Amino acid sequence: MSSLRSWLYIPKNSHFSLANIPFGIISTAESTEPRPAIAIGDCALDLKVFAANNGFSALSTVQPHHKVFSEPTLNAFAALGRPIHSIVRKYLQNVFLDDTPFPEVLKTNPALQKQALVPLKELQTHLPFTIGDYTDFYAGLNHAYNAGVVFRGPNNALQPNYKHLPVGYHGRASSVVVSGTDIRRPKGQILENPAAEKKVPILASTRKLDIELELGAFICRNNAMGESVSVDEAEQTLFGLVLLNDWSARDIQGWEAVPLGPFLSKSFGTSISPWVVLADALEPFLVKGLENDTQILPYLQEAREKNVYNINLAVTLKTSSSESRSTICKTNSRNLLFSFPQMIAHHTVSGCPLRVGDLLGSGTISGTSPSSCGSLLEQNANGKGSIALSNGENRTFLEDGDEVRLSGFCGEDDVLVGFGECIGKILPSL
Amino acid sequence: MSSLRSWLYIPKNSHFSLANIPFGIISTAESTEPRPAIAIGDCALDLKVFAANNGFSALSTVQPHHKVFSEPTLNAFAALGRPIHSIVRKYLQNVFLDDTPFPEVLKTNPALQKQALVPLKELQTHLPFTIGDYTDFYAGLNHAYNAGVVFRGPNNALQPNYKHLPVGYHGRASSVVVSGTDIRRPKGQILENPAAEKKVPILASTRKLDIELELGAFICRNNAMGESVSVDEAEQTLFGLVLLNDWSARDIQGWEAVPLGPFLSKSFGTSISPWVVLADALEPFLVKGLENDTQILPYLQEAREKNVYNINLAVTLKTSSSESRSTICKTNSRNLLFSFPQMIAHHTVSGCPLRVGDLLGSGTISGTSPSSCGSLLEQNANGKGSIALSNGENRTFLEDGDEVRLSGFCGEDDVLVGFGECIGKILPSL
Numbered sequence: 001m002s003s004l005r006s007w008l009y010i011p012k013n014s015h016f017s018l019a020n021i022p023f024g025i026i027s028t029a030e031s032t033e034p035r036p037a038i039a040i041g042d043c044a045l046d047l048k049v050f051a052a053n054n055g056f057s058a059l060s061t062v063q064p065h066h067k068v069f070s071e072p073t074l075n076a077f078a079a080l081g082r083p084i085h086s087i088v089r090k091y092l093q094n095v096f097l098d099d100t101p102f103p104e105v106l107k108t109n110p111a112l113q114k115q116a117l118v119p120l121k122e123l124q125t126h127l128p129f130t131i132g133d134y135t136d137f138y139a140g141l142n143h144a145y146n147a148g149v150v151f152r153g154p155n156n157a158l159q160p161n162y163k164h165l166p167v168g169y170h171g172r173a174s175s176v177v178v179s180g181t182d183i184r185r186p187k188g189q190i191l192e193n194p195a196a197e198k199k200v201p202i203l204a205s206t207r208k209l210d211i212e213l214e215l216g217a218f219i220c221r222n223n224a225m226g227e228s229v230s231v232d233e234a235e236q237t238l239f240g241l242v243l244l245n246d247w248s249a250r251d252i253q254g255w256e257a258v259p260l261g262p263f264l265s266k267s268f269g270t271s272i273s274p275w276v277v278l279a280d281a282l283e284p285f286l287v288k289g290l291e292n293d294t295q296i297l298p299y300l301q302e303a304r305e306k307n308v309y310n311i312n313l314a315v316t317l318k319t320s321s322s323e324s325r326s327t328i329c330k331t332n333s334r335n336l337l338f339s340f341p342q343m344i345a346h347h348t349v350s351g352c353p354l355r356v357g358d359l360l361g362s363g364t365i366s367g368t369s370p371s372s373c374g375s376l377l378e379q380n381a382n383g384k385g386s387i388a389l390s391n392g393e394n395r396t397f398l399e400d401g402d403e404v405r406l407s408g409f410c411g412e413d414d415v416l417v418g419f420g421e422c423i424g425k426i427l428p429s430l
Numbered sequence: 431m432s433s434l435r436s437w438l439y440i441p442k443n444s445h446f447s448l449a450n451i452p453f454g455i456i457s458t459a460e461s462t463e464p465r466p467a468i469a470i471g472d473c474a475l476d477l478k479v480f481a482a483n484n485g486f487s488a489l490s491t492v493q494p495h496h497k498v499f500s501e502p503t504l505n506a507f508a509a510l511g512r513p514i515h516s517i518v519r520k521y522l523q524n525v526f527l528d529d530t531p532f533p534e535v536l537k538t539n540p541a542l543q544k545q546a547l548v549p550l551k552e553l554q555t556h557l558p559f560t561i562g563d564y565t566d567f568y569a570g571l572n573h574a575y576n577a578g579v580v581f582r583g584p585n586n587a588l589q590p591n592y593k594h595l596p597v598g599y600h601g602r603a604s605s606v607v608v609s610g611t612d613i614r615r616p617k618g619q620i621l622e623n624p625a626a627e628k629k630v631p632i633l634a635s636t637r638k639l640d641i642e643l644e645l646g647a648f649i650c651r652n653n654a655m656g657e658s659v660s661v662d663e664a665e666q667t668l669f670g671l672v673l674l675n676d677w678s679a680r681d682i683q684g685w686e687a688v689p690l691g692p693f694l695s696k697s698f699g700t701s702i703s704p705w706v707v708l709a710d711a712l713e714p715f716l717v718k719g720l721e722n723d724t725q726i727l728p729y730l731q732e733a734r735e736k737n738v739y740n741i742n743l744a745v746t747l748k749t750s751s752s753e754s755r756s757t758i759c760k761t762n763s764r765n766l767l768f769s770f771p772q773m774i775a776h777h778t779v780s781g782c783p784l785r786v787g788d789l790l791g792s793g794t795i796s797g798t799s800p801s802s803c804g805s806l807l808e809q810n811a812n813g814k815g816s817i818a819l820s821n822g823e824n825r826t827f828l829e830d831g832d833e834v835r836l837s838g839f840c841g842e843d844d845v846l847v848g849f850g851e852c853i854g855k856i857l858p859s860l
């Protein structure tokens with residue numbers, strides 16, 4: 001891929017190189033209806049306009065489906081299946097190649113360029129999918145261990161089931177929002193003194209507002225209720241990935257979550273990055289995940305050894321008092337004990353129906369050192385410590401006005417396959 | 431209501447008396463497109479046909495919205511809000527009154543009767559809503575206590591949070607199916623000997639397949655993310671109720687559910703009855719719920735004392751070996767510690783957005799005697815006992831071929847406001 005050159009200007013460090021071609025949903029001031037697009041360099045290619053102007057007429061397998069590019073979400077495009085996603089992605093790479101076999105489509109068509117290429121700065125992004133169900137897994141082994149140490153000590157940090165299955169819970173689909181959406185600090189029941197004999201909660205704004213750095217995966221195939229997806233088929237069910245911030249209120253979580261799990265402590269907002277990087281684009285960056293020292297059951301055993309992605313992840317924080325931005329976490333998404341295909345195989349082993357547009361969260365991704373941890377809970381031992389920011393402030397949990405940005409990319413130099421950013425700012429409680 | 435007489439024949443013990451007017455989605459062999467209807471006596475009134483033939487032209491507030499009756503779900507009708515639901519229900523009651531002020535609309539219009547009235551036996555029912563999110567609460571105090579006794583003994587049966595808030599978890603919207611849909615016995619990870627030192631699960635079909643007798647409530651108003659719904663406003667958010675069977679695999683649940691709650695043990699299928707009884711129709715049957723001996727926070731305190739419904743509930747079981755049907759549970763929905771308005775107020779206190787069509791489960795409804803318990807887990811102490819069926823068989827948990835029916839009604843004699851039935855049959859694992 002490193003030799004691919006485009007006739008379009010693509011900055012050297014762009015997350016949206018010709019090797020990427022991520023899909024999203026955009027609108028502009030002039031044309032406010034949300035519609036599909038790809039990101040390339042500093043631009044988006046409006047696929048509705050592109051398709052309407054015969055952009056896909058050279059592609060006989062895709063042309064009959066061109067209406068999917070007039071939809072307000074990617075659900076219909078995703079439902080066409082991975083072989084079609086591959087064809088569309090490769091074709092669009094070809095269209096943008098300096099040496100394109102289809103120059104008349106866009107390279108030598110300035111009228112369509114003007115209509116269909118929109119600077120990223122001038123557009124708005126929207127949720128890429130109508131999300132039927134959102135499941136959040138817990139496959140970041142280091143995170144699960146670190147959080148377990150905080151609450152139960154090192155000897156019982158991991159529950160007995162942890163290495164046998166990808167632990168997960170049903171999340172709240174209605175609370176998933178696109179990057180840039182502000183997050184209101186939630187109120188809820190909080191037990192101020194968990195050690196007290198008599199447990200009497202108060203209603204208050206959370207004092208332990210946290211982030212969780214995760215990957216999100218979108219599903220592109222339905223399985224019928226009662227039918228399972230095998231771990232080897234599961235790849236075909238995987239449309240692509242985004243960055244995901246599973247905002248969490250630790251004090252609300254502590255009081256509400258026994259015995260049925262996290263509920264309101266998670267469902268006040270979950271942010272995702274707007275550009276979905278196709279599973280195809282990530283294939284070259286597959287690596288081996290964390291070693292599982294436990295024998296897993298056959299339905300979770302993958303034929304391939306490289307099963308997770310080598311994505312460099314970072315979290316930065318900007319407070320309301322300065323423009324300075326501190327990096328508060330650097331880690332890598334190889335820190336997962338289970339892959340997305342394993343999560344899909346497990347999710348459906350019971351016959352639970354997945355549907356196109358469903359979202360799976362990976363679980364918080366953490367390394368082993370404090371500054372590689374994807375949550376403040378871990379970095380600060382649930383409120384016992386604090387981290388120093390570059391502007392001289394420090395943080396135990398998030399404060400009002402704080403803006404958190406997740407970013408992630410694969411590759412090096414001028415062939416990045418990146419996710420862009422996932423941004424959210426904390427608004428004070430109402 | 432007891433004096434209401436219809437020109438249409440309504441059997442004396444019908445769940446769908448003139449005092450009810452529940453809404454659902456139907457199709458027929460001749461007209462396979464799903465569309466809204468009401469149930470009345472042994473018939474459904476096809477609201478699409480009724481509206482298209484000027485059925486609503488006398489109703490100036492409803493006529494501009496008549497397209498909601500051509501939708502394949504009730505979402506658009508529900509979104510019109512409770513004042514409109516009231517108007518439509520009262521109008522339809524009037525249309526069917528013997529002494530109707532609108533005889534020309536249907537009573538003396540045999541052509542439209544022929545077109546719009548369909549015998550219930552001849553139609554198919556569908557999911558009444560597109561369900562964005564499904565939340566299952568746990569507000570059946572006796573159930574929570576009974577289940578707690580089974581797992582932790584009587585002294586720690588209830589968790590410290592139980593009486594302070596309606597405990598709940600996010601469920602799986604994609605797994606909600608309408609009555610009559612078969613349920614495939616799920617496979618999953620099971621720990622055969624939970625007491626063993628070394629915890630090594632197997633993959634197997636559940637051996638502890640159970641029911642949970644619940645009420646389901648549909649939401650008819652969106653709240654914006656970050657905004658709460660007060661407990662007194664919450665009534666306006668409540669469209670209506672159905673019966674709900676939260677099929678549960680107890681052995682899968684036991685192994686998977688710590689620390690993030692039930693997941694695959696619940697999401698292989700959840701059945702609901704097809705006819706949604708409007709909150710308006712249930713108002714006359716409000717009674718006081720179970721006494722809460724704990725002081726609850728102000729945001730959960732209701733102005734009204736009568737806050738739950740007096741619905742007579744029953745569960746019957748038919749096995750594959752005979753036609754005989756055993757009643758395995760009789761109870762009443764007043765056995766709830768929290769009302770639906772309290773659940774809504776709690777669900778949104780964090781700013782979690784509810785949307786039109788969302789479904790809330792009440793939690794399993796149980797009385798205090800074994801035969802009033804809404805799950806086999808309680809009746810048989812998680813597998814230690816068994817119940818005798820009328821055909822001489824007995825059951826600890828469900829077996830393949832078993833058919834479970836929930837039923838429920840309010841009122842007496844000829845003025846029942848009923849839910850009909852919620853039926854599901856167990857298919858063997860694939």
Ligand SMILES: [Ca+2]
Pocket residue numbers: 136137212214246361363364
């Ligand atoms: Ca998470």
Ligand SMILES: [Ca+2]
Pocket residue numbers: 566567642644676791793794
């Ligand atoms: Ca339940």
Ligand SMILES: [Mg+2]
Pocket residue numbers: 245246247248266267268269270
């Ligand atoms: Mg979240």
Ligand SMILES: [Mg+2]
Pocket residue numbers: 675676677678696697698699700
């Ligand atoms: Mg269920």
Ligand code: NI
Pocket residue numbers: 132133134171172173562563564600601602603
């Ligand atoms: Ni959901």
